[in-house]
Amino acid sequence: MPTQTELQTVLDYADAHMDESLERLFELIRIPSISTVSAHSDDCRAAAQWLADQLGVLGFEASVRPTEGHPMVVGHKTDAAGPHVLFYGHYDVQPVDPLALWETDPFEPTLKPAPNGDTHIVGRGASDDKGQLLTFIEACRAWKMATGALPIKVSMLFEGEEESGSRSLVPFLEATAQELRADVMMVCDTDMWDRDTPAITTMLRGLVAEEFTITCADRDLHSGMFGNAARNALQVAADALSSLRGPDGGVAIAGFYDGVEDLDPTIAAQWKRLPFDQNGFLSDIGLRIPAGETGYSIMEQVWARPSCEIHGVIGGYTEEGFKTVIPAKAHAKVSFRLVAGQDPVAIRDAFRSHIRARVPDDCSVEFASYGASAAIALPLDSPYLTATRHALGEEWDTEAALAGTGGSIPIVGEFKRQLGMDTLLVGFARFDNRIHSPNEKYDLSSFKGGIRSFIRVLAALSELKASN
């Protein structure tokens, strides 16, 4: 169990070596590990190898493990006393389109002074999840370099398909469950409450990700010769997509809200106390009028209510100019964020039935799944939660908020399901990080504060008794 002096030594070490930590983040961002584009497979492998090498330097027994898709990275350093934490992150990043909207090369990280005095680290993955996962690795490095050891047992798992459906995750977890078992999982892929308030995310939505293709005629047709009489695949798709939400803004699929309950009163009370600027939330993204379900606050809508979003539609002639074609095919990508109580498989089936019912009998529709995971909720009485919350409070000088998140991290549900392990979601991203968008950035204060926070969290967890 480290002393206060030891802890201060480690914090000082991290502060003194921040430039080197930042240079390592730059190295990782420069690897364009876009998992959803197969042309970047070698880059994904390179990012995995880079992480394994870093863990090796810190004395982890680390390796790159092949899967059917992009590889996993697993590392163990369990020579300390105390509880055992499994840290999870993902080294893959989102595509960078539309590239024209980036102000700098997405894979050449750039430091930009921010109006509030902070510094932005700009680049794809700067926040999601390369910057975030490095805060934990750099915290371990500071412990190792300043004291020669980690204060607790640590394993790490890095995935390369988080942004593209985590297809290899379930088989990999099934094969390595015993190896990966620990007392608690920790994930750094979430936001702070606001600039000054750290947060632990205790509610995480599930995700059902679907793609479908509607086919009508056996070829594209001339609208002058066939217009009106021949079914237009884009019209069928527009009708089907439009029908997904009802006049009250809610999802109009039969049974969609089955099992969805009102917000837990403890959480509701906490959320009421926290500052949240509803107008600012919208004006920051150029909007003014809340969309979605009437009768729910924005905070509830994005964290605690299930959603349905259309992510992509393409069909017919979409190039420059005009072509009076009746398209034979239309493609759409749609996903649902789920909350506790919703069964992902039932939602997927209900969605497919809903669409099928809107495709005429002489047309057809084919579906592809990009995953179906349930929502999860962390028990509020967990000692790991209490210790972590305390450590975060020390670093940021204010109580850590208990937050929900609209995002989905499939592994959290899988670990709960397969090993009964709970997950602490502690992240230092900020609301305006533009993750998945052009000009993604991570605040230097997030990176630095994240490293310092995890140094404290590791110390705090070392005071708990190991459960296995």
Place this chain on the structure above:
Amino acid sequence: MPTQTELQTVLDYADAHMDESLERLFELIRIPSISTVSAHSDDCRAAAQWLADQLGVLGFEASVRPTEGHPMVVGHKTDAAGPHVLFYGHYDVQPVDPLALWETDPFEPTLKPAPNGDTHIVGRGASDDKGQLLTFIEACRAWKMATGALPIKVSMLFEGEEESGSRSLVPFLEATAQELRADVMMVCDTDMWDRDTPAITTMLRGLVAEEFTITCADRDLHSGMFGNAARNALQVAADALSSLRGPDGGVAIAGFYDGVEDLDPTIAAQWKRLPFDQNGFLSDIGLRIPAGETGYSIMEQVWARPSCEIHGVIGGYTEEGFKTVIPAKAHAKVSFRLVAGQDPVAIRDAFRSHIRARVPDDCSVEFASYGASAAIALPLDSPYLTATRHALGEEWDTEAALAGTGGSIPIVGEFKRQLGMDTLLVGFARFDNRIHSPNEKYDLSSFKGGIRSFIRVLAALSELKASN
């Protein structure tokens, strides 16, 4: 005025030189003059020059005339007695996507034996409109080569933007109206009634072609962080596009059917007498259930009723894989085919108002026009119509049908508007020519019969008195 013997000499000449006519069609098809793709501008210019050269060989005073877009070709040969015909065609072609569905190179014309004993000339533009316009040029060539002269005054006008909105057409016609004035216009860009029955198209729909872009947030957003609460541009677009048609299959824009009248009884009676296989029309394109307005036959729907079709939609992430983005923008291309009585400008305005009303106040929509032309109808008592119908009847040994067409040929409305000239639409394409689609073809019997038909039409028109 040519004798029957002279006419037979010209027909024999055309038959004897059919291979050379076909080789010229191949030359023209090989020029990839896709007007809507700016990378093909040089090809459009090359096709224009090719046509001007051909006319020059036949003794026309011919030239390529620059415009803001692709050039026009104008040729005159008016040294004969008799009436003056202005022939119009277009040398530009549709894009070839999806290229993977072509069985042969779209710009390397290929002859393929057809199951019915005919031969298919396969290639982009083989029918629309390169094969069709050449039937008229080759008819003129046969007259010139066999008799040394044309039997009537002939001017020709070829456009290079018919497939991309004819943007330069109105200014060009305004500048050259007096030069282009003739007794009647003739266009070869339409279908035969069926394999054995020629047709003169007397009803032509107008076209309002529109593109719009909906913008919601100021950037693409992560659906986990903003889902439900932030407006999704693709959802707004789907709702707007779905609202274009009502539950009865009709167009649901306010005032859309204002001025639309029931079908003329003469036409209705003629259509009833003609064979038309409603099930075959649909099964030929892989469909079974008529779309569009309930209560109207397919023939009425495609020729005599106004329509609305979605030609292209794109927005969000449409590549391989999955990306949980809330798209900030959605693009759509939509057109309306108009019938007599509909005002194209009023329809365009009503459409834009309809869409605007469905875009939330904090989002925006921008429109672009690709043309707005009215429908036209040929007077059934025109002597040019009677003479042409007679000539077609002689060639095909059956009465020529008076047809409608769902297609739109903007110049027809413009000539009527600017010069009061009527247009004879005589074409030899067939229903299954796959124009605008992969594997476009023209039947060799269309090409040969078209040349022979125009040889007879030129003779028949020479018997009429010139009106100017």
